[in-house]
Amino acid sequence: MKKVILFLIDSMMPDVLERCIAAKKAPGLQFLMERSQYIPDCVTVFPTMTASIDCSLITGVYPDVHKIPGLVWYDTETQQMINYINGAIPVQKMGITSCASNVLFDLNERHLSKNVKTIHEVLEENNLVSGSINVIAHRGHKKHKVHMPPMLDALTSFQLREKVSGPTLMSMGTLVRPQLFRSVTWDMSQTVLKGYGINDAYAIDLLIEVIRSGKQPHFTLVYLPENDHKLHKSPHDAVSHLADVDRELVRFLDSFSSWEQMLERNVCILISDHGQTVIGEGEEHNISLNHLLSGFSIHALGKAVTQDVDVVICNNERMSYLYAKDANTLHKIVEAVTVDERIDLIAWRENEKVIVRRGGSTESLHFWRDGIYPDAYGATWGIEGDVSVLDVHFDGEQLHFDTYPDAFSRLYGALFSQSGDVVVITAAKGYEILSESAPTHLGGGSHGSLHKQDSLIPLLIAGAAHQFNLPARLIDVKDFILRELGIAAVPDQR
Ligand SMILES: [Zn+2]
Incomplete structure (x- = not known):
């Protein structure tokens, strides 16, 4: 049986991929594209943020089922803001201990619903071996020890005594290292500047090493984050950023005696998590929630959510969750944000219904x-x-979505991912939402919205036995891989 390798390339967009190949700047991607079922309009998850998407990729369901609402969200039960690390300033304010524990431990062990099974769990229950390289959602049946870097340890007094779970092969940069990789010499790619090993070069090094060792899992999910970071800063150099990713993929292909040999032995799938939208340069392209919601008592980052707080803002770049103190406040918040045309969509729940408006x-x-x-x-x-x-x-006969792909299921997925009185807002094209300490990208790239620019991703499947069903969604990748590995899909777990 062939092994399956799934590369998750952050913020890879279909038009950029096609331009990069046409400009002959991506020999590796071109080789795979020419041997692939290529789907340029696969639909990703809303909010279009890595954390909620990664969870959907490994569980095959939207956030209403897996219960990870976004990168930043508010847990109404524990009254705590959850941040899987978005920007240095919010981390400073909320405390690195809380953020590091959110991302390393809570996401997988507490927040991700126990009612769903990850692809790693399903594979290993079927006596196959699974692997996860640098993906923040990685729950599995094995336990792995976390090695905090001494610097971070001293800085934060953060000591994660609990182990994190994952599949047999499990890596989170230098924090969780697979056994066979612990002896590798320390180099730049593993330093704090390079995200403690959460970078493209380290992930590819590890993958090559794992294959050479003869211990390649039946399925390996590999996360390549750098394209996203670069696009946020310089979206107009998108082709050259993707060409950098291609150089890493070529290193992987070159580790075989021929590129064809890689495909004889593996099904190779490439997917992105979301697109990006270019944000205008002027200050007016930041939609200030402090200004729009000036009539409300807004929760201050890092402070307790007290009785007098009307609204808690959880900013996910081009999307925000606004948690209202009660239903009455929710309606006032809806009216306050509706006046601004830079707000694209405003959505909330009323019992089992979703109500949507435009700014x-x-x-x-x-x-x-x-x-x-x-x-x-x-x-x-x-x-x-x-x-x-x-x-x-x-x-x-059928409903058709264009500007907002799979709009009903995806909006529903976000609004029903938790309980409480919550409003979802998204920014119009060219705009981003501004709130206390949230990272902003004037003149750069951003994402988070329901719009097709943030939501349509390329999917390439090379060397597979089956065809991917169309229209394609990211949540259907899990079952496709299980089928390639001879496992019938698990019945719907809802
Ligand atoms: Zn991003």
């Missing part, structure tokens, strides 16, 4: 599950109101 308009669309209108993915929906709010069309 600058009071027209609304209501939708709910199990109605009479089928979508292309097998779900059915009830609809009331103005369908143009989400650019939805019904052709007499």
